[in-house]
Amino acid sequence: MKINITYKLFAFVFFGITLTLYAQNKQLRAFTLEDGLPQSQVYAISQDDKGYLWLGTQGGGLACFDGNNFKVFNENHGLGSNYINALTTINNSVYIGTKRGLTIKLKSKFLNIELPEVTKISQINGDILILTKAGMYRLEDDFSTVKLTLHPEIDKIQINDLITLNDTFWLATQDGLWQFSGLINDPKAMQKIERGDFKALITYKSKIIASTFNDGTLVFESGDFDNQILIREPLRINSISVLNDNQLWIATDNNGVSVISLETNSELFTLKSSNGLTVPNVKQVLQDRQSNIWMATSGGGLYKYFQNNFKHYSTETGLNGNRVYAVHHTNNTIWISNSEAGLMRIDNYGIHNIDIPETFSEVKIKTITSDPNGNIWAGSDGRGLLFRGNIRVDSFAVDTLKRSKKLIPKTVEVARVLNTENGFPFDWIREIHVDNNAIYAATYSSGIVKFNYSPEMDSLTVYKTYATAQGIKDLYIHDMTKDDKGRIWYTTRSGHLGYLYKDTITHLGAVLGLEVPINTIVFQNNTMFLGTAGQGIWWSNDEDYSTFKKLKGLKEGASKNIYQLIFDNQGYLWVGTERGVDKLELDKDTQIKDAFFFGRNDGFLGIETCLNAVDKDDRGHLWFGALYGLTEYQPAEINQNTEKPVIYLEDVKVAFKSIDSISLSDWTNTNKVLQLHSNQKQVSFSFKTVDLDHPNGVEYRYKLNDNAWSPWSNVATQDYSELNYGAHDFVVQSRNHRWNESEPLRFSFHIESPLYKRGWFQWSIIGLALLALALITQQYIKRIKQKNIKDKERLELENHLLTLEQKALRLQMNPHFIFNVLNGIKAIAPTKPDKMNETVNSFATLLRETLINSRKDTIGLDQEIKTLRHYVEVERLMAEKPFTYDIIINSHLDVEEILIPPMLIQPFVENAIRHGILKGGREGVLKIQFDTTEEDLQVTVSDNGIGIYSSQQQKPKTDHQSMALKVTRERLTSISGKDALSISEIKNEDGSIGGTVIVFKIPLETDY
Incomplete structure (x- = not known):
């Protein structure tokens, strides 16, 4: 395709304008009112033991700087004057020389001492000396001041400086340089060494250096003023x-x-x-x-x-603008795009402005590269591509000797724009990659175009466009690069990855599993690294790069927003972010072994890096484009003091009130213990490590007593509430951005126990309680004993009465029993004379056993069964019809061991025979059964007679009641209580009465 260019050839011949300004490694960073400084006129500066910078201003008061923030103190806070000339820090107190005298900052208070205007404050041999515009004063221990009388010529004039060397004092005044020996308040051999307005003094080895305001600087040995050197x-x-x-x-x-x-x-x-x-x-x-x-x-x-490894370029050192969107190195030259202000190049001769067509001079150039012929290609936002290079033209020259014309070749510089107006398919270009004779341009949202351009022929050839139809699923491309196998890889806004190889797109998709922009891609030793927006760096060394891992390690970079990735010649991975740059050291397993951050405080003044605006030159120097200029990194060793961090207690609050009465430095890591009252259970600590270079990189951890350390964090306070009574140790530690740890700081305090928690008080209360309990127990036991005596007497009486009652009942039963048997014998005499003898003999045996048993309270169950058998045999002899009986024992105990009151069962057996079996029409069956449990002896007497209710109905209507049953009921009630006896009828399956069953229980009693 032919591009019609209407410019004449000479319009493309450019001569760069060389600027002689050079960037410096000696970096300067300004802190102004925008950073929080109260006044731009800073007259005095000092650093205290904690590391804070103290600044004295003219009109803005006092400022304390921790590397990040300025804390301002002025007359509203108690400062004597906002106009400060001198500062010094001694023992964590700040001594401030103002127009109105001396102010001493003691922790949170200001002590103002009225004096003439102070020019300097010095500490010599333990004395604090105040130099003023009207002589010298000494500060006493009680904060009073004493005017020192030195010499009539200097006691009323301005004194600017004072030093001592080899027991000799040197005094710089507005009227000359003075020397004297002796004591400061009793000077001897006072003499003026030199006239002039001397402003400052300092010692160097054995030399004195004295500077005047307008006559240069003198350097001389302390004892040899005549052999002086003048630095004019x-x-x-x-x-x-x-x-x-x-x-x-x-x-x-x-x-x-x-x-x-x-x-x-x-x-x-x-x-x-x-x-x-x-x-x-x-x-x-x-x-x-x-x-x-x-x-x-x-x-x-x-x-x-x-002084560091960074060299910074900005508008102050020759750039047209501070925003550097693209950086490219070729042929010992650095090319940059400059804040919509065209192109510039940097070489050994300085910074050069490059003339380009007007249509390209006010546009953002986002990418720069070069082809094998050294031609420069630049892609822009909305204006297409810029070609800048040399083309060959032929011209005739006259040979002066032969006077003949010759056709000789000649090259001229040209610049041409390729865009939609002259045949190029796109105007928005994100990235350019040159591959042999083909050029690949990644657009913002239209994919990748492959083309070639011949500047001599002014001919553009567009080979192919790779877009959705060719397999690119996300057309918003952010970066392109080529690997060792010739594949051109691309990354996209939606987190996609793919490559172009042999005119074929292989789109891998969202390989991270995240819909996050992949801003940059770089290869190192067949390992691919991807920098994302907000998700850090990912890497893969798979053959097909199908799986990725997040780059991690013991340390991490300063930000997860990755704009730039590049490896230096030492193998470090440099990462550009919105905060500066990180230098990452990777181990053989692709883990972060160490991390070095460089921000504004470290000389990287560009602060926020620009997307893919990074390159490396032939010397191994790295060039970073940023929003605030261009930064060059020159690998070299820089000696800088990396002292161990030191942590201090800023404040201790008890019950939310600061403790102003103690010096915290005197109470840390000592044997001193802060004594607190029992109601002071809330304690909070504020601590600080001052790092002027990396204030945001300091982290803290703490613990109370023997508890575990807290996690590292940036929080510099810790509050404890409702602490236990007793001794406590608060321990805190810090580490800086390099993870160098401070020595732990310990603060001991003791919360006094309340009266009721103290040992002696508790033992006293316990003693009194035990004594009272003993007295109460003694009285209680005494009452119990008295009660027990009465209860014993009552129970003995009741037992005696019960025994008498039982005996009386048995006495009532015996006549009844005898009466019934005798009546039976009498009844059989006429009818059964042959059984009389046997019945009388059996009755005699039964009567003897009954009389023997009646004298005892209890007898063995075996004896009771024996007596029952004799009684039943007597009844069988007397009965008109025969009946059978059975005595059953269900117990794990021996019947001889079981005790039972005598004559307790006989009445029930008698009733079963006489009123049940003998009145029935069937052959009688009597059953007596004994069952034992752990607590009771159960007796069951059953018969197959007519039933108790039918028997009672057949009795004649008389007032006579069964004496035996009545007496037995009363005995059971006295032995086992109410409802101890149960009498019921036996029902057959057809509903007829099958007999009577009597059940009762008595407490089980044994003889062991």
Whole structure:
């Protein structure tokens, strides 16, 4: 396809404009009002023992910085003045020199001391000295001040600095440099060494360094002022500091900071407006414990300086815009797209602006690549493709010797746009990949197009478009790359993965099982890594890459939103996110072995990286495009102090009130124990590890007593309520972003038990209770004994009466029994004279046994059965008709062991014979049965007579009642209680009466 180009050839010949600005490894980060700084004029800076930076401003008061936030104190909080000139920290107290004198911050309180305007606060030999515009003062232990009389010439003038070396004091004043010895309050040999407005003093080894405001800096041995070295520049000096062991940092009010080597006395470099500072007036420079250097400026706020492996490019160093959407390296040149402001390139000669067609100058260029001929291809949002490269043209030249024309080749630079207006099928280009003679362009929502372009012929050939019909199920492509087998892989917005190989699409679908955008893809040693939006990094080393695992390890990256992935020459995986970049060290099992985060505080000033805007150059340097510029990473060793973190207690609250009366540093990891009252059971702790580089990377864990550690978290407070009484130990520990752990910090406290919980009180109560219980028990036992005596007497009487009653009943039964038998014998005498002798003999035996048994309370069951047998035999002899009887015993006990009252069963047997069997018409059957349980002896007497109710009806109507039955009932009632006796009739199957059964129970009694 031929593209008609209306531009003339010379319109495509470009000459890059070279910029001489260079980025620096010496990074500067500004903290301004937008970051929370109360005032841009910072005059003083100090770091306390905990690691906090304290900043004194002009008009904004005091600020405390923890690396993340500024906490501001001003006159509304009790500060003596919002205009601060000097700061120093001693024993966790902040000494503040203001226009109105001295203010001391003691924990949460401010103590104001009225003095002349303070210029500096020094601690020398244990004395706290306040230098003012009207002499020097010493702070006493009671916070009073004493004016020191030094010399008439200096007691009323401005004193700027004071140092001591080898028992000699050096004093910098606005009128000269002074030297004296002796005590600070009793100076000796006071002499002026040099005239001039001396602003700052410092010692270096055995040397004194003295800087003037406008006459340079003097360097001399302490005892040899005559052999001095004068460093003439810089001038207009505010302060000096020795940093990095042998560097003199000189802060000026008109030219930033000059860094001088104290070994050669030559200037190493400067920091000023041309390389990062926005203002020239630097008041003070301080190096913190993490080797960072901080600069307090007048008008520019606070600056953090650190030397690292990152070099940053932004609009301040020559870029047209800070947003870098695409990065590409080719032929020792870095090409970038710049905030809808065209293309730029960076090489050894600097930063160059690239002229491109006007239609492409104000568009977002999202991808850049190059072909084997070195031509540059760029894809845009809505404007198609840009080709920029060299084409060959032939022209005639005259040979001056032969005066002949020759056709010689010549190359010129051209730039052309390919879009829908001139034959290219799409305008929205996400990614470009060059493969030999073919070029593949991934669109935003229309798939992939394969084409070729000949710039010499101005000819475009579109081979094929791969879309839904060709197998791409998700056309929203985010990234493309090629593997070692020649497959061109693509990832999509919906989490799909596929590849193009030999003009065929193989679409694997949502290989992660998640509908999440896969932003970037990279290969390393036949392992595929996918970076997702919100779900971290996934990897697979399958032959067909069908299954993926999430990249995990002991540590993790700073974010799960992955925008960039690239491996450096050392094998580290670099991950670009919205927070900066992570450097991941992977082990042989593709697990994260270690993780290094680089954010704004580490020199990665671009902050949020842009999608796939990353590349590696021939030197192994990495280039990251971000929203706030371009960052180059240069692998090199940087020595930085990585000291062990230290944790401190910020506050201890008891019953929600802070304890202001103690110094927490004096109570931690000591034998001191905080004593609390019994109602003070709520205790809360606030703790802190200050990390100015990575404040958000600090984590904490804690425990109470011997309990297990809590999980690591960013929470820096812990509250306990309803604590148990007694001794407690609160232990807390921190770790920094590198997982270096602090020493555990312990705070001991004891909650006093209430009166009722104390041992002596409890034992006293127990003793009194036992005594009272003993007295009550004694009285109770006494009453019980008295009651028992009375009950015993009553029971003995009742038993005696019962015994008499039983005997009386038996006496009542015996005459009745004898009477009945005699009547029977009398009745048989006329009819059965032959049985008289046998009956009388049996009766005599029975009578003898009855008389013997009647004297006893109980007899053996065997004896009772024997007596019953004799009685039944007598009755059989006297009976008019025969009957049979049976005595049955169902018991596991021996009948000799079972005891029973005498004459208890005979009356029932007599009634069964006389009133049941003898009155019936059938042959009589008498059954006597004994059954035992664990508690009772049950006696059953049954007959087959006419029944008890028929027998009672046949009795003549008389007042006479059966004496035997009545007496026996009464005996049973006295022995077994009411309802002990049961008498019932036996019913046959045809409803007729089959006899009578008598059942009664008595308590089982044995003789063992």
